[in-house]
Amino acid sequence: MKSKDGFKFVSLNDVMHLPDLILRWPFHLTFEKVAREWFAKFKENWTPGHAAPKYPLTLFCRRIFMKLFGVSYTLSCEQRLRFSTTALPMFQGLAGTEPPAPAVQEASMKNAIVCTLLSSLALFLSCPYPADAAPTYRYTDLGTLPAPYNTGSHAYGINNLGQVTGRSTDVPPHAFLYSNGAMQDLGTLPSPMDYQSDARAINDSGQIVGQSHDSSWYGEAFLYSGGAMHGLGYLTDGYFSFAYGINDAGQIAGACFLVASGAPHAFLYSGSIMQDIGTLPFPYTSGSYAYGINSSGQAVGYSYSSGGTIRTRAFLYSDGAMQDLGVLAGGDNSTAAAINRYGHVAGSSTIASGYTHAFLYSDGVMLDLGVTEGAVESFAMGINASGQVVGYTLSLTNGNRAFLYSGGTMYDLNNLVKNLPTNEVLVDAPGINGQGQIIANSGNGRAYLLTPMQAAPAVTMLLLQ
Template sequence: MKTYFKGLLAVLTGVIALSLFAQNPALGIDYTITDLGTLGGTKSEAYGINNLNEVVGMAYLPGNIAYHAFLYSGGVMTDLGTLCPTLIRNSYAYRINDSGQISGTTCKSPGDLNRAFLYSGGVMSDLGTLGGSGSFANGINNSGHVVGSAALAGDAATHAFVYKDGVMNDIGTLNNAWSSQAYAINDYGQIVGWSRYNASTATTAFFYSGDVMTDITPGAGSGIAYDINNSGQIVGAKAFSANDSHAFLYGGGALTDLGTLRAGGGEARGINDHGQIVGWSYVPGPIPHAFLYESGVMIDLNTLLPPGSGWVLNYAYDINDKGRIVGVGTIDGQSHAFLMVPLIPEIELNPTSLDFGTMTTGTSLTKEATIENLGTVDLTVASVTLCTGTSNEFSWTTTFPLTVSPGSSAVFSVTYTPADEGTDTGCLEINSNDPYTPAAQLSLSGTGELPRPVINLNPPALDFGSVRVGTSATLPSAIQNLGTADLTVSNIARCTGTSTEFSWSPITLPSTIAPGGSVTLSVTYGPANAGIDTGCIQITSDDSLSPVVNLSLTGRAQPRINLNPSTLDFASTGPSTKWTQIQNLGTADLNISDIGYCAGTSQEFTWSRTRLPLTVVPGGSTTLSVTYTPVDVGTDTGCLAIRSNDPATNPANLTLVGKADVDFQLKSFSAMLYCPLKTDIYVKFTIQVSNPTPVKGLAQARLVGKAYDYSHGNIIEFYNQTIIVDTPPKKTKSFSNFPLFYFKPPYPIDIYSAEWTVTIYDANVDKLEGPTTLSSRCK
């Protein structure tokens, strides 16, 4: 995979040339160095660091089978993986912003093509191309905008791009040249990189802002811009003479050669918002050394290492605003990513601003802020002063100088005492020995107001719930004065449209309430008829911001129908009458206007025809009787709809369930022997079945005969026949349609001593044992 490097942060166009440092940290600071390790292989490189000290780069896997992008945070190196399905593919991460979003390049299947990526929220996303097959991502700013280069359609050339809002935008080339690449974008959206006319011509460094691309390294010799900070300072490399490329700084329209360490060649790769620059330059010999450039001096980072560290620092790629440097060095014969940390104090204010809100003039409020030392040596706070233009109504009590050890904190107090009406803003400067933030600022704000009354209703609304017509309920609300001057209540009245069913206990007006005091307003609701009443009471006072406040009122007097029980079940009793109570659980008369069948309900259910309309007083009830008179066998369901003036339940449905079964009763049985011929004898059977129920139905009647078998010497069943009986409701009916029983002598069974059993199969099985002898004999 081809590796491209980018630069960081942000700026403004056409700014006046700034000094290299807004406040130059003193030279001679000691550093610690950390080996960031690898992902199991023998090599790693660190390319970017944010202001949270999170580092990104690439590191080899075990066996050096591939290298992957990594994130180093909290002492742990995490493999960010690739967009390829197999492990043996490459990726690298080049920059990380202060939100933890990472830009870089990965392989992408199919074809193992290079693709720019954005890593955010634990997800690596392909940024696409400009129509071709590949792309590379370099810089990212704190808005998450990514820059790099991408192939055009047909892969004939690559152009610089900026990726934002989900879209990759082609920013073109210098003077319609052949190719370009962007390395860095700052927080103002300004971009730097290079452009060239064809593959054989030298590159030219560009600055892109406001859709305009400008050449910042005109003339002979190639140039590349690698990074830009938020002051518009640009760093890179340019061939100031043939075959000799030097690091440069560009600012305010001027290009400055930063020189070299002790031999020719070098590049500036990163610049922070303090104007500190890192890169590399050759010393005598073939191996470059990493440098830090500040206060006009290029310093070999190897001279800042602790004695006996074992490191040779070759390349420095980035520096954050806390002076921490990342790059690549050699230790124990291997190239490893490194992190250099300056041994300095680092001041942190928590919170960074104090808002005292609105206060009465002449009063005071004190709040606290914490001074934390996130650095590695003692922080000395020498003094605290008011920023220029800040009101002296802000003051503090902590004694300075103050020393805060590494990892510790100290609390100091700020007091706001407004002397007059109006808003006060400003800041405190906390002056310390932090070389990067020697004058940390704590923002301050507060508003003073003259003493005034402040009216408040507690509660601001009264809900009386349900109150019975003809009675009343009373609830209180406190008229409070939360202000700093006397509150005068001048008038209390009903809001327009508010029912006279709301009233209140008189308060002597005007009424004066001292600061912190209150007066109770008792409000009574006495409904005269059913319904919901709403409105408010309007209270007028001398509160200048809220001269009129409303106490919201709600009350209701409503019937509430209830059926007890709500279901009548006739299934177990058959035809019968049951009752339900229509109850009024509400606070107003319940007017029942109609009772009728629900759709599809059988008219085998009937009810007592109560004269309607019917009124049930609150707490009262009336009885509704329902009769079930089934006509046919089966189950009947349905309901009665009871309509009333209950607004919540209209209609109220009384559920009905009925079940009817026929119950035949076997009254008699006879078996008659007929002998029309000596050789032709038969038996005829007759049963009488009654139906005492009012229900029509059918049932089976079964006749079984048993007798002694001469041949086998035992009792056998010789007859078993079934017929259907259908005795009408409230009737008795004879049935003689059982099949006749024929036999001839010599008789195989003792027909004259046979036993007969008749069974009726209905809801209640009836059984009748027949005669043991026939009613006549043939001779």
């Protein structure tokens, strides 16, 4: 068929029937035969010099996996974006002003088909579990620091290597790094900021950020790197700084209180320079905090108004500009807590009832993640590259409960952890990494690392010769 622009596309009917042929083929030859069959259909329906089909191929690959694995697998918005930025540009590259030579044309299309199937398979395998199956986790108790900081532990950040950072629950607390089964005391900044420390985030290089305080609670943001803790200083006219997020390039997001206003301003720290990124426009000009930062240097947080009624508004800071992310339907306050590599944001917003719900913001749309059964509120704290969101819910009868949002469903994490001690309740989940590992904290002052128990399905695939 042809689009209104005159481009030819593969018939949707052709696509819908191809996966059914899989059932008559030997399993180990499935992908080779599917690719050859699709290649033949593709050649018949593609006009050289024009854009290649997009949606039918994505649907086709999805149906392949449904037939092969017997599951209902749905691509998340993050995975669709990953697909469109990896495999689909290869199809776009086939378009040109002049038709290529027949041999080149056939080889290019064949490579595109193989790459697309490979990319689609990678997306399937990267999902820890099917969309219609609840995940399960095994837990690791992270323990405590040695005495005198051994009362308990609270986790805040996790990287893709499974390293965890946070603080002890003592008064005063000390920042820690959990790695290779051991918890290490990170110490404090030199006097006078040597009373207590608090670590909030860790990147894949093992660099950690947080803040170190004096006995009056005034503090300075720090970077722990190379076995030493370094103070980040303050904004001009600043006197109290916090660091909340760090990306793999070493860029840091945080906030610093200003002497003139007595209010915080969000900052980005890069190359030894702390930059004030300001606030949203009026009325959200009283102050701001930046909590998360991704690999592109995009930062999220919130800006707020003061006066009779304080209002907050989630923001995304990108390319030198701060964007208001808005609120959920009927709401008047929002905050953003975390951002993944694709620019998708996890946060919380009030709704029409006055309660707060966690949200996932993507491509200009703020999705209400709802609540678990029995809960009235939810608050997002972390997000990974697969679009899984973690945080906590609030129930009027059961208090706080950690949650995982994945595949369109919000789960109570307490119901997903195998053999969790009966006296433990996971009350929040501040972070989740690319492998699906989650950090969670219990009401008894213990930090836990939760690791998915599902293994990806093994698939044998022969490539085109």
